[in-house]
Amino acid sequence: MKLAMIGFGQAGGKIVDRFVDYDERTQSGIVRSAIAVNTAKADLMGLENIQNENRVLIGQSRVKGHGVGADNELGAEIAEEDIDEVQGAIDSIPTHEIDAFLVVAGMGGGTGSGGAPVLAKHLKRIYTIPVYGLGVLPGSDEGGIYTLNAARSFQTFVREVDNLLVFDNDSWRQAGESVEGGYEEINEEIVRRFGVLFGAGEVGQGDEVGESVVDSSEIINTLAGGGISTVGYATEEVELSDDSGLLSRFTGGDDEQVDTAHTTNRITSLVRKAALGRLTLPCEIEGAERALLVMAGPTEHLNRKGIERGRKWLEEQTGSMEVRGGDYPLREPQVASCILLSGVNNVPRIKELQQVAIEAQDNIEAIREESEDNLQNLVEDDEDELEPLF
Numbered sequence: 552m553k554l555a556m557i558g559f560g561q562a563g564g565k566i567v568d569r570f571v572d573y574d575e576r577t578q579s580g581i582v583r584s585a586i587a588v589n590t591a592k593a594d595l596m597g598l599e600n601i602q603n604e605n606r607v608l609i610g611q612s613r614v615k616g617h618g619v620g621a622d623n624e625l626g627a628e629i630a631e632e633d634i635d636e637v638q639g640a641i642d643s644i645p646t647h648e649i650d651a652f653l654v655v656a657g658m659g660g661g662t663g664s665g666g667a668p669v670l671a672k673h674l675k676r677i678y679t680i681p682v683y684g685l686g687v688l689p690g691s692d693e694g695g696i697y698t699l700n701a702a703r704s705f706q707t708f709v710r711e712v713d714n715l716l717v718f719d720n721d722s723w724r725q726a727g728e729s730v731e732g733g734y735e736e737i738n739e740e741i742v743r744r745f746g747v748l749f750g751a752g753e754v755g756q757g758d759e760v761g762e763s764v765v766d767s768s769e770i771i772n773t774l775a776g777g778g779i780s781t782v783g784y785a786t787e788e789v790e791l792s793d794d795s796g797l798l799s800r801f802t803g804g805d806d807e808q809v810d811t812a813h814t815t816n817r818i819t820s821l822v823r824k825a826a827l828g829r830l831t832l833p834c835e836i837e838g839a840e841r842a843l844l845v846m847a848g849p850t851e852h853l854n855r856k857g858i859e860r861g862r863k864w865l866e867e868q869t870g871s872m873e874v875r876g877g878d879y880p881l882r883e884p885q886v887a888s889c890i891l892l893s894g895v896n897n898v899p900r901i902k903e904l905q906q907v908a909i910e911a912q913d914n915i916e917a918i919r920e921e922s923e924d925n926l927q928n929l930v931e932d933d934e935d936e937l938e939p940l941f
């Protein structure tokens with residue numbers, strides 16, 4: 552499906568920037584427009600693939616291009632005040648050609664955390680196409696203020712979008728990795744997973760035709776109904792067939808049957824791996840309201856039977872009768888299973904995030920309340936013998 556992507560804040564901008572690169576590399580055709588919005592000039596200058604005219608600096612009169620320093624209330628205020636400047640860039644999007652908006656932001660900071668929900672609300676008021684959010688949760692080692700920002704923004708962002716796709720940095724940070732190096736890999740993972748998912752609905756002319764190709768309406772219907780979504784993904788390398796369409800390893804005759812059974816088994820095992828492995832937001836898959844299974848890869852390695860079995864297994868595991876499935880023919884030497892679980896409800900990570908956020912909030916309030924007395928005690932001498940200068 553074709554998306555207009557808007558990255559808000561540093562993380563949002565960087566991720567959309569990577570999406571543009573992915574789109575060019577894979578020719579998947581999902582990024583129809585890409586915009587980055589920020590209060591920090593340096594962040595916008597650091598982007599590589601988003602066109603200059605689509606980099607929007609807001610809040611110049613308030614923060615002089617230096618960012619909001621993790622103050623998401625200020626981020627939200629600035630977004631509201633300068634929404635016309637953002638709209639100016641959105642006006643250049645051919646909205647009749649896009650299927651949905653995707654607003655991307657890290658939720659722990661200030662600009663994206665505060666601004667993304669404001670933008671989503673604005674877009675929903677003006678346009679009839681769906682507005683999805685891609686929200687990145689901070690790592691638990693980032694500190695209380697980031698967790699508090701994320702927990703508050705999360706509540707607002709979910710309310711303002713048609714569906715919030717969530718990626719949790721915490722479950723993806725490898726021990727010992729530098730933050731920057733870590734983000735590069737994490738961003739690649741984000742782009743690959745959501746790229747395959749959204750690319751599925753965008754099979755172009757001249758592409759291979761699968762047996763039951765996923766259509767963008769199936770992605771939209773899986774996301775309809777709102778709530779929170781998470782994505783599972785698993786791959787296995789395969790051999791590409793030669794020009795005649797035959798597999799180099801299994802050529803005709805008796806082997807064909809072996810091959811069909813093998814293909815079916817590979818698909819079902821990839822579906823299990825994707826659903827039970829690391830999700831973008833870890834959660835219990837049981838209780839997910841809707842799901843979509845996309846099997847991507849060379850057509851000779853995909854079959855309807857495997858996808859149907861995988862789909863049925865997902866119905867059993869989620870308890871949902873609204874599980875869609877289909878293929879996404881790709882000429883790459885691997886088969887990938889990508890599973891969108893929408894309307895997930897059993898997410899311990901969110902509860903934990905809220906708990907830490909409440910503790911951080913109480914702590915910040917207590918310190919603020921005591922702050923004046925503490926300063927007074929420190930500055931005043933015990934017997935009040937000294938006089939201030941004026």
Ligand SMILES: Nc1nc2c(ncn2[C@@H]2O[C@H](COP(=O)(O)OP(=O)(O)OP(=O)(O)O)[C@@H](O)[C@H]2O)c(=O)[nH]1
Pocket residue numbers: 559560561562563565566590591618619620621622656657658659660661662663664687688689690693697720734735737738
């Ligand atoms: N996945 C990913 N997460 C990031 C990246 N950069 C930052 N983050 C996360 O996003 C959160 C918000 O950081 P930023 O996007 O830098 O903040 P901002 O929205 O620009 O806001 P301010 O810097 O406060 O003005 C951080 O707490 C991190 O958890 C990135 O490149 N990739």
